[in-house]
Amino acid sequence: MTRPHERLTLAEVCAELRISRSTFYEWRAKGRAPRCIKLPNGDLRIRRSELERWLDSCEEAA
Numbered sequence: 001m002t003r004p005h006e007r008l009t010l011a012e013v014c015a016e017l018r019i020s021r022s023t024f025y026e027w028r029a030k031g032r033a034p035r036c037i038k039l040p041n042g043d044l045r046i047r048r049s050e051l052e053r054w055l056d057s058c059e060e061a062a
Helices: 010-017 021-029 048-058
Strands: 007-009 044-047
Touching: 007 010, 007 048, 010 021, 010 044, 044 048
Parallel strands: none
Antiparallel strands: 007 044
16 A cells, blocks of 8 residues: 655665666756655655656656
C-alpha cells in the first residue's frame, strides 16, 4: 500500500525507476526530474504523490 504523503529517498526513487543516481541528477539539472524537497543536510526527498504525478506526465498516448 502506497501512502501519498510518503517521502522517498533518492536511492528509493532511483531503484523504483531503475536508473542511476547520476541519471537522476542529469534529469534534475535539465528540469526533467520530479520535484524534490532539499533537506538542510543536502539530502533529497521526493513525495510519493509527486513521483506519481511526474510519471503520469511522462506517459505517452498510444
